[in-house]
Amino acid sequence: MQELDKVIESEREVLGNIIKDNSLLLKAIDALKEDDFYSGPHQLLYKTMKELYKQDNNFDAVILLNKLKDKIKENLITVTEISNISLCGIKSTFKSHLEAVIESSRQRKISKLMQNVANSEKSSEDKINYIQDELIKMNVETEEDKILTTKDLMRMAADKVQEAYETKGGITGVPTGINILDNATNGLERQDMIVLAARPSIGKTAIVLKILENIQGNALLVQLDMGLKAIGCRMLATDTNMENGRISRGRLDDDEWIEFTKSLNRLAQKDNLFFYSPSSATIGKIRTKAKQLKIKHGLDVIILDHIGKLKPEIKGSKYEQASDNSNKIKQVARELEVAFVALSQLSRAVEQRPDKHPILADLRDSGSIEEDADTIGMLYREGYYTAREKGERIRSDTLEVSFQKVRNGRLGTVKFHYDLETQKLLPLNE
Known part of the structure; x- marks a missing residue:
């Protein structure tokens, strides 16, 4: 065109x-x-x-x-x-x-x-x-640029309350379809920056796939940490309840191939999910792609895996570069009126403490993420550390998401049963 x-x-x-x-x-x-x-x-x-x-x-x-x-x-x-x-x-x-x-x-x-x-x-x-x-x-003023009167402000507040009233459960953000998450966060609020942070292999990608499985809106996954073929295999493993490793290697029996094909066709019908996996990207490049997608199809949620893989757009220290990326993620969320979920990988400092539950202070080496984010969820698995200390392999664990900063919801922890072989998450306290 x-x-x-x-x-x-x-x-x-x-x-x-x-x-x-x-x-x-x-x-x-x-x-x-x-x-x-x-x-x-x-x-x-x-x-x-x-x-x-x-x-x-x-x-x-x-x-x-x-x-x-x-x-x-x-x-x-x-x-x-x-x-x-x-x-x-x-x-x-x-x-x-x-x-x-x-x-x-x-x-x-x-x-x-x-x-x-x-x-x-x-x-x-x-x-x-x-x-x-x-x-x-x-320079025509937009809604964001205008100086508002109290009347304008009350109209906006009334719209938000009315939206909450008309929505089942009072969820004003984009529903994830996961009740325990929606109750904790009020849904993924548009214009919000939501951070999910953890050490490697704890379950960041698993919870993203759980959100994508149920999301009630159009979502874009920007994958900078893993190939999209691997993401596709993990989605199939979750949907079929088959071991991810066996799917990736094609080690399926006749019955499993039938179920695999059904799952393949079922997932292919999901027209609300979009995927973007460049070899490298700046937040500016992601903004451009997201804006094009929003115009063409509509867009409610952007998920970035992960923020540490973003190329810097400014010169300076690592802290300054990370802060700049964080600030711009917040700007994109506001400009495009989307919920922007950014995954963040925590440093090894977490593992040097007797209590390895991550806390907000663990984000302080990641620029201004703690200040910019509207919601921060910290991921933790006790079994991950226990198995590593004992040299054991575990097949399942409990994944905790501790919400330690929530502007539009409430602080607290939600828990999932995590099947590591199929990558499937099931809410525990729903």
């Missing part, structure tokens, strides 16, 4: 959403002007919607057709255009398409501005002043 086609499609999606849900016009009206639309008919339709809404009139496709009948006669817009637009619009992608329309408009205005400056005979100082003035005019 060409760039212009994408812009036209985003414009149609925005308008279609507003026709289906007139209240969405409130989200667009402060940020979007008529001339932000590339298409003339789209400009006319948006202007008409605003006029009707300001008169406290609800509208649908039929009302718009009637309101625009004179314009239709003048061939400024057609019945087919209005009818087709009314069929567009997926509410979960409204904000992404709105941002795409605004971004495209700004790009066009900047190009025109630069062309005007290039053709102008003004002095360099006058040109600079002209550019600055035009850029200020162009």
Whole structure:
């Protein structure tokens, strides 16, 4: 699809959403002007919607057709255009398409501005002043940029309470489908940075796969620590209750191959999960990929495995680089309105204590993660250390997730039965 086609499609999606849900016009009206639309008919339709809404009139496709009948006669817009637009619009992608329309408009205005400056005979100082003035005019405030009144704030708070009231169990974040996790965290809250931290081999990836198995939303797993083939095999092991090692080596009997094939087809039908595994990545690269995905499919959750594998975007000490990455993860969560789950690998300092339960202080070598995160869960397995001390191999264990920082939930520990051979997690205290 060409760039212009994408812009036209985003414009149609925005308008279609507003026709289906007139209240969405409130989200667009402060940020979007008529001339932000590339298409003339789209400009006319948006202007008409605003006029009707300001008169406290609800509208649908039929009302718009009637309101625009004179314009239709003048061939400024057609019945087919209005009818087709009314069929567009997926509410979960409204904000992404709105941002795409605004971004495209700004790009066009900047190009025109630069062309005007290039053709102008003004002095360099006058040109600079002209550019600055035009850029200020162009800097349309978004919801995030605006200074809010108390009325605005109360409206936002009321929306959040209403959302909690209408949601079973009062979960306002993206439900993980795991009751003990949702009860502890209130779901994965959009715009939040959630950190799950542990030593290697404790169970970080296992809990991620458990979340992906049940997540009630679109999720992107950015895997920097393990190949995606290995992730696929672990998902199959969990789904089939077969040993992960045997699946990876293809050591299955006839009955197991049948169950394996069923599981393969079952998992292939999950269209809400997306996977990205570059050889190396910066948070900027992940942001770009996530933004593209959000516009195309909608996106609720990003999971990064793990934060220590991110390439730095600044020069400086390791602490400064880690802090910069942490700050930018938080920014991405807010900008894209997603829950950003970042796995973090703790240092060996944890293992030098008699009590090896990780604590918040163990994150202090990882930049500003402790300060930036909204929720922090520390993972621990007693059996991991016991087996290592005795030189034994264990097949199952109890995985504890201790939530030691929760802005939107409550502190506490949830426990899972962890089958190490199949990588399957089952809640213990649900």
